[in-house]
Amino acid sequence: MKVSVKVPATSANLGPGFDSLGIALPIYNTITIEETVLPGTGIEINLMSEDDAIDEMNFSNIPRDETNIVYKAVEMLYNSIGQEPSELKINIQAQIPITRGLGSSAAVVVGGLLAANKLLGSPADETALLSIATEVEGHPDNVAPAILGGFVMASQEDDGSIVYRKLNWPEDWDITVCIPDFELSTNIARSVLPEQVPMQDAVFNAKHLAMLIHAVDTKDEKLMKIALQDKLHQPYREKLVPGMKEIMEAFKHEDGVLGCVLSGAGPSMLIISYKYDLDKIKSIVKEVWEGQSIKTDIRTLKIEPKGAEILD
């Protein structure tokens, strides 16, 4: 028996919502898990992509044994019901660019878990799956929107439990994802963050996060433009993303552009706009990045509303 699950890309943080907000985007990985009947065949992990943004180099660094994160998540699910996984074949059909801040690892972990859960007769509920996915992947702000779709707040509390809610997102706000041709690992992007931040920066983010939640809920474009600012992670990550500061600066005074933020831990950038010339967005980003010999893949998308889907 085999099960396939299609899982969307995600963009975490949205500026002031560091480690707590994420949205799902319509770029997908499809994960298929097959329990093979031949004992002793071990695990087999295959990765495929027809997307030019994902090259062989990206794939070569991904482990194909028990240390693979998809296998680890699946094993944890089996163990949670007192079972060991049998021989498994895991196929990943990838469209989400890797190490670009678009939740590719959250997508494969979520896909593997949902597929394995279906194979096992659905013993785990959504909260349990979210917990395992967070334990393996580390970022509830990516795994929650990958499962639920849309705009999601998620927090791992001190006792380890995950608190999450799906929130409304204005359908007519455009999201432009700008993906540069260089990688940035989340580990490196987290290593530049300080252990402590000034009190006024923490307060700044609390205020802007409150504004953001209200702006999105009431579709208040004017408030959203003020809300999309951050002092907890983006200023520290600027040095890792050439052109980031210039791109953010270029959109500050463009009416109709509600904000420009780093997507997750970067290096992709996200521009949220309303009734604005999307070609102009592309040309502004291209001008900065191509001026630094960085190739770009720029896509204007609507939010992905549904989240992970088990395919028939």
Ligand code: HSE
């Ligand atoms: N919130 C996490 C970070 C997302 O910014 O490091 C990682 O995908």
